[in-house]
Amino acid sequence: DTGVSQNPRHKITKRGQNVTFRCDPISEHNRLYWYRQTLGQGPEFLTYFQNEAQLEKSRLLSDRFSAERPKGSFSTLEIQRTEQGDSAMYLCASSLSSLNEQFFGPGTRLTVL
Amino acid sequence: AQSVTQLGSHVSVSEGALVLLRCNYSSSVPPYLFWYVQYPNQGLQLLLKYTSAATLVKGINGFEAEFKKSETSFHLTKPSAHMSDAAEYFCAVSDNNDMRFGAGTRLTVKP
Numbered sequence: 001d002t003g004v005s006q007n008p009r010h011k012i013t014k015r016g017q018n019v020t021f022r023c024d025p026i027s028e029h030n031r032l033y034w035y036r037q038t039l040g041q042g043p044e045f046l047t048y049f050q051n052e053a054q055l056e057k058s059r060l061l062s063d064r065f066s067a068e069r070p071k072g073s074f075s076t077l078e079i080q081r082t083e084q085g086d087s088a089m090y091l092c093a094s095s096l097s098s099l100n101e102q103f104f105g106p107g108t109r110l111t112v113l
Numbered sequence: 114a115q116s117v118t119q120l121g122s123h124v125s126v127s128e129g130a131l132v133l134l135r136c137n138y139s140s141s142v143p144p145y146l147f148w149y150v151q152y153p154n155q156g157l158q159l160l161l162k163y164t165s166a167a168t169l170v171k172g173i174n175g176f177e178a179e180f181k182k183s184e185t186s187f188h189l190t191k192p193s194a195h196m197s198d199a200a201e202y203f204c205a206v207s208d209n210n211d212m213r214f215g216a217g218t219r220l221t222v223k224p
């Protein structure tokens with residue numbers, strides 16, 4: 001197993017465009033998390049899944065943000081009508097259960113022009 | 114609500130000197146506490162975790178942390194810094210649902 005992977009690693013887009021990021025967790029991990037990290041700050045929790053169920057989404061930053069994990073494996077995070085303030089690193093993590101260590105992917109760096 | 118505060122956004126030590134990175138937590142339930150390290154342009158890597166077993170937790174790369182309930186602290190230490198320890202360090206607290214991170218401490222190691 002090669003760990004958590006995220007694609008793309010970098011994304012540059014124009015304001016107003018939609019973007020979608022993909023996360024492939026470690027294969028046997030049930031939980032999958034999304035975080036946003038801005039410069040000089042720690043990761044900020046956005047949402048998480050237990051298998052295919054999204055158990056917490058109230059901390060998504062706005063209704064422009066949505067996430068899916070349709071088959072309980074990979075997940076996607078979509079940002080609609082991007083704004084310059086969305087520029088950040090988006091991190092994905094997975095864990096075997098709620099109290100196990102979270103393994104992080106390398107992140108997707110989004111730049112909104 | 115749970116939270117962590119990392120005291121000092123930037124710590125600089127000489128190679129071979131003691132490393133001390135401070136973390137205080139707030140939690141309404143017995144906490145699970147973590148220290149992660151992040152190297153430039155990489156994801157976070159777990160250094161160590163506290164899950165209510167031994168209060169002194171040993172991690173990778175010679176790091177350790179001590180859980181002190183009376184002080185609500187979980188400070189990270191390493192007896193002798195190496196150049197390769199230069200990175201960003203994050204303290205985090207977790208309940209069953211989400212993990213809250215501190216703002217991070219950037220460690221610089223001078224030769």
